[in-house]
Every structure is written in structure tokens, then in C-alpha cells.
Amino acid sequence: MCLFRVLLLMVGPAVTAVGADNCPSAVVDASCPPSWILWGHSCYRLTDAPHHWYQSMLACHDMGAKMAVPYSPQENEFMMQMAQNETKYWIGCRDIINEGTWECDAQGDGEPYLNWWDGNPENYGDYEHCLISLPYYYNNGNINDHECYTFFRTICVKKQDKCIHHPVQPACGYPPTRARNYCFTTDADGQLLNSCLLDHVIGEFVTKSSPQCASACILEPRCHSFNIKHNHQGQTICQINNATRCNDPAQFQEIGSYCIYAQECIN
Numbered sequence: 719m720c721l722f723r724v725l726l727l728m729v730g731p732a733v734t735a736v737g738a739d740n741c742p743s744a745v746v747d748a749s750c751p752p753s754w755i756l757w758g759h760s761c762y763r764l765t766d767a768p769h770h771w772y773q774s775m776l777a778c779h780d781m782g783a784k785m786a787v788p789y790s791p792q793e794n795e796f797m798m799q800m801a802q803n804e805t806k807y808w809i810g811c812r813d814i815i816n817e818g819t820w821e822c823d824a825q826g827d828g829e830p831y832l833n834w835w836d837g838n839p840e841n842y843g844d845y846e847h848c849l850i851s852l853p854y855y856y857n858n859g860n861i862n863d864h865e866c867y868t869f870f871r872t873i874c875v876k877k878q879d880k881c882i883h884h885p886v887q888p889a890c891g892y893p894p895t896r897a898r899n900y901c902f903t904t905d906a907d908g909q910l911l912n913s914c915l916l917d918h919v920i921g922e923f924v925t926k927s928s929p930q931c932a933s934a935c936i937l938e939p940r941c942h943s944f945n946i947k948h949n950h951q952g953q954t955i956c957q958i959n960n961a962t963r964c965n966d967p968a969q970f971q972e973i974g975s976y977c978i979y980a981q982e983c984i985n
Contacts, residue, residue, distance in 0.1 A: 785810025
């Protein structure tokens with residue numbers, strides 16, 4: 719399966735969105751990708767397999783997410799329920815650099831809510847530098863420090879997607895039909911990923927906006943994705959592709975200059 723770190727662009731069908739730069743738009747919340755659970759304004763997912771702490775961090779990063787850390791009793795309870803069948807699971811904090819100073823691979827603001835088990839952290843044997851939660855044995859989401867190379871699952875978290883919604887209205891010039899969602903790839907911090915799909919371009923033109931590029935893709939039956947890049951004259955170029963990054967992941971690459979990629983979202 720090809721997973722996306724996404725921002726969503728919702729446009730009307732091609733005949734509606736072409737030349738529709740003046741159509742009103744609004745940013746609204748989107749749902750989470752398949753297999754992710756929405757809580758608050760973030761999406762959460764339990765990793766498929768147990769890993770040590772560092773592999774767990776990379777597994778979350780590979781999905782455009784970070785290891786989850788609770789920032790409130792309510793979030794701690796939610797995470798505990800997600801992992802209720804696990805004896806232990808990793809929390810995204812460690813103190814490997816400075817003992818007792820916990821650095822967290824998380825996207826929350828403020829101080830983490832660390833509901834310590836009695837007598838912890840204790841750094842038993844001087845090698846317990848990563849955090850686990852104990853949802854099953856103690857049923858209250860206690861946190862404990864633990865040796866980092868034991869294998870547990872973890873919960874990944876990423877920001878809820880945002881939709882740029884361009885409503886289809888008569889003022890845009892054409893009757894409404896089905897709207898479409900396009901996903902732009904982003905990194906773990908929610909920033910647009912500077913990468914594009916190479917060697918699949920079937921057409922390109924100068925554009926003024928992302929909706930125009932999406933419109934061109936809808937008009938062309940062979941189009942499955944598009945790139946938006948800048949040329950040497952500073953113009954914005956739309957390139958429509960006959961494949962997606964899922965079809966040819968080796969050709970999804972950074973090119974050393976501004977270039978972003980989008981494809982139609984499944985959900």
C-alpha cells in the first residue's frame with residue numbers, strides 16, 4: 719500500500735474548476751487516512767509490528783507521523799484504549815543525552831503528561847532511557863522508563879489533514895457535478911514535500927493555481943497525478959502524469975528545485 723502524508727485540495731470537476739481562481743474557498747478539517755483513528759485534531763495509529771524504540775520512531779516517520787506522547791489525561795486515556803491489548807507500548811520520549819531530561823519525538827505543545835508509575839523513573843541498571851506505557855498490567859496508563867532495545871509496538875500520531883474546499887457555484891460558470899480530492903505529500907512536520915514524479919509527464923503548461931492543475935488532470939483521462947514546479951523564468955508549471963508515485967516509487971524523487979506532487983485521494 720502507498721501511504722501519504724497529505725494536504726487535501728478539493729476541486730470540482732474539470733469543467734467547473736478551469737478558470738475558477740475566483741471561486742470562494744475555505745479551509746476545513748478532513749478525515750484521517752484508512753487505518754488511522756481521529757482524536758481531537760490528530761490522527762493516531764498503532765504500528766503493525768513490535769520494534770525497539772528507535773525502529774519504532776522510524777516506522778512512524780515513514781508514515782509521515784511521530785511517536786505519540788500524551789499531553790493531557792484525556793489523550794493518555796485515549797492512547798491506553800487504543801493499545802489495550804498490549805502489555806506495554808513505547809511512548810515517544812527518551813533521556814539518552816541528559817539523564818532525567820526527557821526529549822520527546824512528538825507534535826504536541828507544552829509539557830507532556832507523564833503519569834509515572836510509583837518510584838519511577840529509576841533508570842535501573844543505568845540503561846533505562848526510553849519510555850513505555852503500561853495499559854494492560856496496571857490499567858491506568860502509567861509511564862515507566864525502560865531499556866530502549868526491547869521490542870514493543872508504539873502509537874504514531876500526525877496532524878489531521880486540512881481540505882482547501884472550492885465550492886462549485888453557478889458564478890464559476892459551469893453546473894456542479896462530483897468534486898474530487900487531491901493529496902499533496904508532506905513531511906512529518908506537515909510541510910509540503912519538495913519531490914515530484916519523474917519520467918511520466920504527458921503534458922505541461924503555465925498555471926496560476928493548484929486548482930487549474932487539478933482541473934487539467936481531470937480533463938485528461940490518462941492523468942493519474944500532477945507535479946507543480948517553477949521554471950527558470952519563475953513561472954509556475956503544471957505537469958500532468960500518466961502514473962502515480964505508488965505505481966513507480968523509484969521515480970518519486972527530489973529534483974533540487976521547487977516541485978510538489980499531488981494525486982487523487984482514495985478517501
